[in-house]
Amino acid sequence: MKIVLITGANKSIGFETAKQLLEQGYYVYLGCRDMEKGQQAVKQLQAWGLDRVEPLLIDVDNLASIQAARTKVKALDVLINNAGISGGMPKSSTETEIGVYREVFETNFFGVVEVTQAFIDLLKQSAEPRIVNVTSGLGSLTCQSDPNYVHYKVKPVTYVASKAALNAYTIVLAYELRDTAFKVNAVDPCYTATDFNNHSGPGTVQDAAARVVKAAMMGPDGATGQFFSDDNAPETGISPW
Structure with a gap:
């Protein structure tokens, strides 16, 4: 039986990925910052007959x-x-307070590095280790520089920079x-209706999680070092960096 740790998994795309x-x-180790919420999520999964799961208290900022x-x-x-x-939706790149940059980078970037470094020794003992970094299509510098890009005018600076x-x-x-x-890959779950964006996205958490799961279950002949995004590259699924 393969073992997976998912950070931020007590709700939304992370929860559906666990499911x-x-x-x-x-x-599944269901990573959560709040153990009570993690336990509630686990109880929901167990109610569906999915019992190979336990909550794991992990704050990626700490x-x-x-x-x-x-x-x-x-x-x-x-x-x-x-x-x-x-x-949030900060001010312009010249007016956004530096504290906002640091807060977003602490979770979206430094947290990923610290978690990866903490667990890399265990992953190296696996026969088929996989690392999936959940990113955003907005983190593509190529797309963000293209006036024809569908999301060209969407530039929340701290989020874009942290995902890049x-x-x-x-x-x-x-x-x-x-x-x-x-196999180490970045996966864009695409613009999905979640609390993250006040449920403004057109995609479903089921489809978003399926993209993450696909990379997590990558076979030995699968790709590594890729940026998968159906939003950025609907024909190939491989986004430019």
């Missing part, structure tokens, strides 16, 4: 929390760095692990 992987026979979570996990095959924040940094980290991590069994 779909449980249905595929995975054991290194001590990450380290404490690491001591509770003894084996791991898949790490899904899903936790993220939008930072996450994409860069994905590239380097995949390169460093290129001669191993690792």
Whole structure:
């Protein structure tokens, strides 16, 4: 049985990702910042007959929390760095307070790095280790520079910058692990109706989670070091960086 850790998994896309992987026979550590909410999410999954799951307290903004979570996990095959924040809709790039930049980067970038570093030793013991970094199509520098891009005018600066940094980290991590069994990819769940965007997106959490699950279950012949986004590249599914 393969084991997966999903950060930010007590609701929305993370929760649905947990559900779909449980249905595929995975054991799920459901990462949450609030244990009560995590336990409620687990109870819901168990009510559906999905019982190979347990809540794991992990705040990606807090290194001590990450380290404490690491001591509770003894084996791991898949790490899904899903936790993220939008930072709201800040002012322009010249007026947004630096504290907002730091807050968004702490979760969307530094948190991913610290979680990955904390669990990489367990992943290296897996026969088929997978790392999925949940990103955004808005993090594509190529698309953001193209006036014909469908979301060209959508530029929440702190969010865009943090996801671009996450994409860069994905590239380097995949390169460093290129001669191993690792598959390391960035996945855009696409514009999905969630609390994250006041349910303004047209996509469903089921479809969004399916994109993440596909990368998590990548076979040995699958791609690594890719940026998957159906929004940015509907024909190929592979977005430009």
